[in-house]
Amino acid sequence: MLFRQLEYFVAVAKERHFARAAESCFVSQPALSAAIAKLERELNVTLINRGHNYEGLTPEGERLVVWAKRILAEQDAFKAEVAAVQSGITGTLRLGTDPTASTTLALPVAAFRAAHPLAKVQVSSRLSAKELHRQLREFELDAAIAHFGPGDREGLQVLPLYRERYVLLASEEQLTPQTHTMTWAEAAQLPLALLTPDMRVRQLIDGVFADNGVVVTPQLETDSVASLYATVGVGEWASIVPHTWMRAMPVSGRTRAVRLVDPDASAQVSVAIHAATPGSVVARAFMNAATGLSLDEVFEQPLPSEHRVR
Numbered sequence: 026m027l028f029r030q031l032e033y034f035v036a037v038a039k040e041r042h043f044a045r046a047a048e049s050c051f052v053s054q055p056a057l058s059a060a061i062a063k064l065e066r067e068l069n070v071t072l073i074n075r076g077h078n079y080e081g082l083t084p085e086g087e088r089l090v091v092w093a094k095r096i097l098a099e100q101d102a103f104k105a106e107v108a109a110v111q112s113g114i115t116g117t118l119r120l121g122t123d124p125t126a127s128t129t130l131a132l133p134v135a136a137f138r139a140a141h142p143l144a145k146v147q148v149s150s151r152l153s154a155k156e157l158h159r160q161l162r163e164f165e166l167d168a169a170i171a172h173f174g175p176g177d178r179e180g181l182q183v184l185p186l187y188r189e190r191y192v193l194l195a196s197e198e199q200l201t202p203q204t205h206t207m208t209w210a211e212a213a214q215l216p217l218a219l220l221t222p223d224m225r226v227r228q229l230i231d232g233v234f235a236d237n238g239v240v241v242t243p244q245l246e247t248d249s250v251a252s253l254y255a256t257v258g259v260g261e262w263a264s265i266v267p268h269t270w271m272r273a274m275p276v277s278g279r280t281r282a283v284r285l286v287d288p289d290a291s292a293q294v295s296v297a298i299h300a301a302t303p304g305s306v307v308a309r310a311f312m313n314a315a316t317g318l319s320l321d322e323v324f325e326q327p328l329p330s331e332h333r334v335r
Contacts, residue, residue, distance in 0.1 A: 028100055030064040031093040033057045034072065038090045041079055095301065098164035102305045114141040118307045121149045121157045121169040124250055125226040125266075126294055128273040130170055132323065133186070133296070133315035140314050144307060154225045161297060167308040170315070172225045173295045183297040184312060187320035190291045191230065192271065192282045194254075195263035200281055208287040209237055218245040218253060218262035226292075230265050233290045250274075269294075269324050 036046035037057070047054040065072050072086035073079065082090060118137065122130050127150035134146050152160070154177075160166040162180050173183045193212050200207075213234060219241075220227040234241050245262055247253050250270075257264045258280055265285065276282050296315045298308040 026064065026067055027060075028097065030060045031097055033060045034064060034086075035090060035093050035097065037061065037073065037079065038082060038086070041081075043079055094164050098299075098301070098305070102303065114307055114310055115143040116307045117145040117147055118311050119147050119149070119165070119167045120311070121152055121160060121166040121171075123152065123154060123157060123171045123225055124150055124248070125220070125224065125270075126170045126172070128250065128267075129187075129269050129294070129320070129324075131273070132318060132320065133170070133311070136318055137311045137314040141310055144310075153223060161299060164299060167305050168296060168298045168311045168315075170294065170296050172229065172292055173297055178297075180300050181297045182300045182312070183295045184316050185293055185295050186315060186318075187269070187294055187324055188291045189267035189269050189294055189324075190289065191233075191265055191285045192268050193263055193265055193285055194257045194276060194280055194282050196257075196260040197279045197281055198260060199263055200283065204283055206284045206286045209233055209285055209290075210239055210287070212263070212265060212285060213239045213241050215263040216261065217241060217243045218247065218256045218264045219243040220250075220253060221246045221248045224248065226267060229290075229292050233288065237288070272324060 033046065033050055033052070036050050037043060040046040040049060043058060044054050047057040050057060061073065068085075068089075070085040071083050072089060074081050074083055120130065120134070127148070130148065130150075134148075138144065138146065149160075149166070154171065157166070157169050157171055158173075158177055158181075161169050170186065173181070177183075193207050193215075195215060199215060219230065222228065222231070231241070245256060247256065253264055253266070254274060256262055258278060260279060268282075268284075271282055296312055298304065298312050
C-alpha cells in the first residue's frame with residue numbers, strides 16, 4: 026500500500042467522480058483508476074461501487090476513507106515536523122471559523138505569524154457549525170475558532186479563548202440619550218434585523234430570549250455580518266451582536282451600541298484542533314499562540330469614546 030494510492034482513493038471519495046478526482050491529483054484518470062484497483066487487490070476488498078460512473082463507497086470503502094484521511098494527515102504532520110526542526114514552521118495553517126467569530130481572528134493569527142513568520146494562513150469563514158466541525162475532524166482544517174458546545178467536542182482538543190457578551194445596535198432615534206443599558210425584553214420590542222437561524226450566534230441569542238419567555242420574529246434576516254451592519258446603519262432596524270465586534274467594526278454615524286442586561290448573557294468562544302497525537306505541528310503552534318493572548322482582557326479594554334458600548 027502506497028500513500029499515493031490512499032491520496033487517489035480519498036480524492037475519489039471527496040469528488041464522487043473519477044475524472045474530477047484525477048484532475049485534483051494531477052494524474053490521468055486511467056492512472057488513478059489503476060492505482061485504486063491495485064489497492065483493492067492488495068486489501069482483497071471492493072472499495073468503490075462502480076457502474077458506468079462512480080456509485081458510492083462500499084461499507085469497506087467507508088471505513089477505509091476514515092483511516093486513509095488519518096494516515097495522510099499524520100504523513101503531512103511528520104513532514105511539517107521535520108521541516109520545523111530544520112527551518113521553523115513554514116507550512117500553511119488551514120483555519121476555519123464561523124462568520125461571527127471571524128471578526129476576532131486577526132489577533133490570534135497575528136500572534137501566530139509573529140512567532141512563525143514563514144508560515145502562511147488560509148481562512149475559511151463562511152462555514153456552518155456542522156461543516157466546520159466535520160472538516161476539523163476529517164483533517165480538512167488544522168484549527169477552528171468557534172462556539173463549541175458539549176456535543177461538539179468529540180475527537181477534538183478544545184481550549185477557551187474568550188467569552189462574548191451581547192450588545193444592542195440601534196439608531197439614536199430608537200434610544201433615549203440616557204439609555205446605557207437595555208434588557209432583552211425591551212430589545213425584543215424593537216424592529217430587529219438578525220443573522221439567520223442556522224448561524225450559531227443567532228441560536229445563542231434565540232436561546233436567551235426563550236429562557237426569558239420572549240418570542241422574537243425579526244423583520245429582516247441575513248447570513249452576512251457586513252450586510253447586518255449596513256442594514257442597521259440605515260436607522261430603521263436594530264440588531265443584537267457580540268461585544269467583540271465593536272473592536273473590529275466600530276459603529277459610526279447615528280448608530281449606538283448599548284449593553285444588554287437582565288440577563289447579562291455570555292457564550293464561550295474557543296479554539297479547537299484535532300485530538301490526534303502527535304498531530305499537526307502547525308495546529309499545535311496556532312493553539313499555543315491563540316491561547317497565550319488573554320483575549321478576555323483585550324476585549325475588556327475601553328474603546329475610543331465615540332465607539333464605546335454605553
